[in-house]
Amino acid sequence: MAKVDRIQDERLRISMQAAHTSLRAGDHADVVQRAGEAYIELLRRKPELLQGEGFQRQMRIFMFPRLGAHLEVEGGIPVRVAFDRQHFGFTEAVTYYEFAVDNLVREGL
């Protein structure tokens, strides 16, 4: 079973399945956008992941790949995906996609 199918939350699963379709279609920016939104949603639903010392909180945010996109933070909480550029390579899109799917599955969402 593809790992994306192990995402339990229906909305997130559908979004990441759409990201997978975009990956196959070459719409890499859409993949990055969906992966970033999914990760923000994960942190919103699991605020404990952002608790702890400043450094640990920073790492949670910093773990999000910085390959042309990053998370904008307000009050220490990521709120949106910011694009540093509009073009993304295939391997970059895969990196964002796999990062998001892996984190969602690992955290049981």
Add this chain to the structure above:
Amino acid sequence: MKFGLFFEHQLPRPYDRDDWDPDAEHQVMKHALDQVELADRLGFDYVFEVEHHFLEEYSHSSAPEVFLAAASQRTKQIRLGHGIALMPPRYNHPARVAERIATLDLVSDGRVEFGTGESASEMELGGFGVPREEKKLMWEEATRECVKMMTQSPYPGYEGAYFGMPPRNVIPKPLQKPHPPLWVASSRRETTMVAARLGMGSLGFAFETPEEAHERVEQYFELVREECTPIGVAINPALAVLSSLSCFETDAEAVEKGKEGTQFFSYSLGYYYSPLGAAHEPSKTHIYRRFIDTPEEQRMGILGGRGFGGFGGGDEEVEPEDEVKRALWRAAKRGGCIGSPDFVRDTLRKYEDAHLDVMIFVAQAGARKHEDVMDSIYRFGTKVLPEFQERHAMHERWRAEQLAGVEFPVNSSI
């Protein structure tokens, strides 16, 4: 499962001096060649050599093509792996990489493994002006074109985002056709999944547990079957991971002779890949002295998430959540294949059960004595390696099942 050695050419400064002995770099190279020669005689399958720049003490291996060329003339069967060649064009023009890989393949009678990657340390990225946020794009473009240079006559030329060149016939061509097996460094799990989708071997420099390796192997081969679009002409479906090797008669002797080197390996790696490394003072910072002067229980604090602000460490018993730091923490904490032949054998069987293709050992690390490294390689090669070689045919059959229906050409040494 196959086995390899991994070389960084680690060279800690002497504790009580600010600089190395004038002959130290010469010695580390000569010793490494002796170690490769021994491994070749014992039946090891691979030697992988890193490319790093400016990472004093951690790695003095900035010209792996030269070292591997020397190794090729002292060995007969061991395969010669770049682990990895830095592909962003500001490090190496893709045509120069293609030329070197092909030449090494010719002088070694077709024994090259073409490992590729980007690097991630600020010392290297900053030293060559490679923007961190674009390094993966650079890698992808350069690797794709480099393989074309090896396989197309003439190479039709290219105008890309990060390099361009007119039509030229890039020569010589490699002996292995269509090209040597392709690998990519996969320090993060995501990159293993990139490797599968591009038909590349995954050089997992992440000290994975057998359970993690098992999961990655399953996902990797699923992607090779279902989503692969090869970056080259032939695919290299393969997964390798890294471990530390210190194999002696007893566990206690193995720990005594191997522990500090393994810890220094992880410590210095963590140093250069943390904010501390970005602030490194070339020719001044004495990493080994800082390592020794830090209480042992705090040394790995630099890798544990709380130690980035210093070497204070903190709660070293808690695994860091971040994948890269967790891998480094484990490398230091668990020690990998450090023990008696029985201990090492039992450890490796778990990876074999996970269908891992290659285990690559860091044998030379820190201030380990050359004689001890040779002894460890010899003991592993004579007391552990043979039984795994005997069982490899079973693994080949398993691989054939995994790759059933995959129609791409394969060039893999597994």
